[in-house]
Amino acid sequence: ATDAKTITLKLKEPYGLALESIGKPSSYVPFMMPKRLAETPAGQQIPEQIGSGPFKFVKAEFQPGVKAVYEKNTDYVPRKEPASWTAGGKVVKVDRVEWITMADAQTAVNALQSGDIDFMENPPWDLLPVLEANQDIKVETLNKFGFQTLGRMNFLYPPFDNVKVRRAAFLAMNQKDVLDALVGNSKYYQACGAFFVCGTPLASEEGSETLVKGGGMAEAKKLLAESGYDGTPIAIMAPGDVVTLKAQPIVAAQLLREAGFKVDVQATDWQTVVSRRTSQKPVKEGGWNMFFTNWVAADVMNPVVNFSIGGRGKNGGWFGWAEDAKIEQLKDAYARSSAPEEQKKLAADIQKEAYDQVIYVPLGQFLIPSAWRKSLTGVLDGPATPIFWNIDKSE
Known part of the structure; x- marks a missing residue:
């Protein structure tokens, strides 16, 4: 802050997406706070709420x-x-x-x-x-754009440290089954293969055919057999206290079992999921293999604000810790670009890589009145x- 009413951003180089980066309407919101509160240690709760x-x-x-x-x-x-x-x-x-x-x-x-x-x-x-x-x-x-629901795998431990196993799990999924169980009324949901949300300038269906239309189960079984999967149970965290997150783990577990996976659905509450998903330990020590969450669509509309599509692994990556240098390079190129057509191509390339590596599994969009x-x-x-x-x- 340069004075009591002014915050100045000093950039190392030109960056055209500064406003998009700090203009998020929900998690994670870039709250501006007094210096003494901003310096609160990361693991310590902020003692007071001061805003303007x-x-x-x-x-x-x-x-x-x-x-x-x-x-x-x-x-x-x-x-x-x-x-x-x-x-x-x-x-x-x-x-x-x-x-x-x-x-x-x-x-x-x-x-x-x-x-x-x-x-x-x-x-x-x-x-x-x-x-x-x-x-x-x-x-x-x-909220006319609604929400994107998704599944996230843990890249650190078997079986999802193997991209073939992740691909098999991806091919087993289909959005309609999830959305029918979650929402039921098709007036309020939309099958959508776009990582950056359908109805936006960066929307693309690249790589999402089986996810949106179904029909990937036979290939999922074949790929799982080829992957060397040894029957390691998949620990899926299933919160029962959030209406918009109850159906996804149950439907996903059914589809994964059909593909040949062993699945352990672990009933819990959302607060426990939020705490446990931060663990980088093996399942036997309190870790996990898969969880589901929802993003406000406005928070995932481009590669800069979509936290779940990164590839930074343990070095600041989102829960699940996907490591993918190519995605990071493409995201960096997107952030440096100011040409809409170039950004659109880069976003499509990011989506292709995200589907190839199964960075996460978009399971459709829904509206909540x-x-x-x-x-x-x-x-x-x-x-x-x-x-x-x-x-x-x-x-």
Whole structure:
């Protein structure tokens, strides 16, 4: 920071994607914070939340896993322009926003219908008809790009340290089975082989035919037999407490078993997955072979922001620690390019290498509608979690 209100980026060389690199709307968000907080050791929790945005976090009322409270920041001065996703003028029209965690979806739906709560972020797809039938409730998809769901293998240990085994697992997968089990209603999902999201300038179907259309099981069995796979069980972490992550491990396990893999589906919760996936130890010592997660589509739309498509291995790579020098070279070339056509070609080359090496397995895209009582007005679209500026509430 050059002064109290200015942060200056000093680059070693010209870089045309600086804004894209720091403009992520969700994980991992580049939070700006005071120097004393920024210097907090990596393994230590930041002791306070200080920002300059339209809301203030009420630490005294925070109950982890139960409730988070935000109050209007009366010192905040919005930009004099319309709101645009997480940019633009952020005009807060309510004094207080409470985020309440309700683990049981039916309980949350009942609370929304009775007026005990005003807004529900992610109603389950099978309960949408109940909400849509209520004249006091509006159901709408706010994140129009949706989410990409994916499977990630651990490259450090057998059997997925062998690219032939990874390819066999990849060929066994098909997105329709996963999306049917996860979402069910085809109105809210899309089979998509693009690492950088369908409907974007970098979208490509290169390398995804069996994944999108199916038909790869016979080749998966053949390749697995040729790979030297010795029957090592695949430990798949399966969180049961997140609606949008329950189906993927179960469907994947069925498909992998059909291909000839031995699979150990380990039931757990998401917090344990988040902790355990950081382990670089063998499965017998608390490690893992495969897990599933979802990315906000806006966070994976190009090679610079898509963390899961890197090849840096243990040197700063994403969980699973894929090591691939070619992908890193291509990503570097993409970051240095400022020509859209060249970037598009480089993104296609990155996708081809990612599929060849099975850096991760895209399992399709899906939309999650939100629901709110019609006493709320001014609810805005957003690229990730809902945004609460511009919302007004009538009695």
